[in-house]
Amino acid sequence: MQDNWEPKIIAFVCNWCTYAGADLAGTSRFKYASNVRIIKTPCSGRIDPMFLVHTLEKGADGVMISGCHPNDCHYNEGNFNARRKYMVMRALLTQLGIDMERITISWCSASEGIKFANLVNEVTEKIKKLGPYKDIVQLNKSER
Amino acid sequence: MEQLIQKAKDLLSKKEVDAIIGYCATGKDEAKPALIYQAEDAGELIFNDRCYNNLAVYLTRKDVKKLKKIGIVAKGCDIRAIVNLIIENQIDREKVYIIGMTCNGVVKPGSKYASLKSGKCDVCKVRNPHLADLVIGDKVTEQVPMDKKIKHADLEEFEKKTREEKWQFWVDQLSRCIRCNACRQACPMCYCNRCIVDYNTPQWIDTRSNPKGGMAWNLVRAYHLSGRCIDCSECERVCPVNIPLMLLNRTLQEEVQRSFDFEAGYDLEACPPLTVFKKDDKENFIR
């Protein structure tokens, strides 16, 4: 591993809670690791589990998914549906042998700026320890 | 058999159905799906332990969908597929005439899966058809009770592997995938007009049949079948390169049963588990 390697972490967040939470972390001047790249989606229900796989496939070292707490969804039930999807997807990814340590799913409300900042720091530390995720990227090297 | 042919003849000659999907013999020790449109052809129909094809796959084929009413010769596992197609609003119950066949399990000679009995038929709960307009055959007494939790032996064995071993296993297996889509086309639940792999804007799935493409495709296929797979094992049987696809499907079957207490294809009133939710669904994996 190169010494100057920094993990790439992609965070898919919902527009109404976590994105506002991340915004709050910023305006309150909480410091969090700059390894995370935030992608805003309308709702955690929009975060198709395919995003997750696609992200790892394109070279991310870690993925975060975050949305409103249960009962707080702007669309009433988006996060409930999301919860079921992730549950199934986790079982599948575990069976395939994909490193689940690199995938973090959380609920984080608009007022939880500090939770978001801490979570990002924690995830960054963890991924740094795990090192770059090469499993899927290596598949890219085609023989021909 | 007599009864089956007689009934098929009746249905076709009285124009109660436009066609019957059933099995007929091939030159070898096998059976193949057949679509019978004329009463005089009904004599070709057979039913035995080589009838492993899941015929429900034809119900959503374009030309069959155009027919007014269709008869189908169905084993328990085919009926599970039909039930799922009905609850997903793909076919009307009134449009199909189900000739249910009691079944002692099917076998496929001359392959690694010398006996499918060790797979799906072992845990089959519907050897006696659970939804049919007419049941043919003697009642099977040996049957797994409906309320018993499914547990697949091959899966239990597989889960002993470490994460790295699992990953290596699937890389080896899935890099063999030639992307022929036989698994998709043979699956009664894969009825989408346009599959996600056929889309190119955006291109979700690598079009190449390299290890990455094989991995992405089989992952999506299994995921889209979560809570819908009815364990007919057709995908695994038709795979020309023998990839053990049912390991993935069964993982999700068991997960869905564990988490949502649901098994696909038994209850006409049920809702597909990923279209509904409970407020107290488990969320121990969420921070």
Next chain:
Amino acid sequence: MADVFLTHDKARELLIHLSANGVEAFGPVEKDGIHIIEKIHEQSPINFDYFITTNSIKEALFPRYEKILSYKISQEGVEVEDVPLDKSIVIMGGHPCDAASIPLMEKLFGWDYKDKFFLKRRENSVVITLACEEADNDCFCTSLGYSPRGEVGSDILLERVSDNGWKVKTLTDKGKNFAKEYADYFQSSLEADKKYPKLADKDVPVQFDPKKVKKWIDGHFEDSLWEKIASNCWSCAACTYVCPTCHCFDITDDATMWSGIRTKNWDACTLPYFTLHASMHNPREEHFQRYRQRINHKYSIYVNLFEAVSCTGCGRCSRACGARVNILEAVKMIDNAAGGK
């Protein structure tokens, strides 16, 4: 010239030696109960005891996916990088029905547009074929003028003389040179077993006349027989992907904003979206139309273009089909329909 022999063990050693020395060696490996022709690595479980491999040797010359170029976009412009094609290739383990497909595909790839990928590989390759010792009901090479011990397309033909060895028959200069270069692996004697050869032309009976079939196809594009032939086809591509002569492909880009790879992938006329137009009109909307295309292309269109039937009678498509659509049955039905005409 004195007879030359090769044993299974030596063949295995030879393939591994070749692959270790920069040659793309393809051979039969056994995996999970099936035999497939695959690129050989040091650990490959090479096995020569099989009836027929699931896939054909076409993968060696016309891979299921291949990079045809990569590009980078920068302020200076677009930089295109070609793919080197100078590796020599050795293909061992196909049967005469596999080898016969190579001249057939060569006709197409060397037609109006010269496909350098196929042609270059063809030039660099040595094809070592195993004469058949077994046949089943799906085999029909003799009906198309081939033979289970045929020499078409091969550089070297290996004829079994015992359970673990073959008699080597060099057929072309390429084959001769190869045998000379690797003479260490060959030997001058081998104890022969009387049970070989097990299979002769007469064991694979001629079952139809391709000329008659073509004539019928040309006059019966719209015929209800097509619906009957393919009534249970569910439109996957297993048949075309295991076929030694099917050669359709699709070109896709895997790209980001500034760089990308252009890939040539297999495609198949039996897949529903093969002919879909941008207007969403699909001229081959129904399953039987697509299957008709497959037969039509092999038995009529190809004959019009190149005066050869694009089918070698290996029967792989029939074996791979999950719905048991059988090409031999299909062609025989056509043959019957053509009657005495």
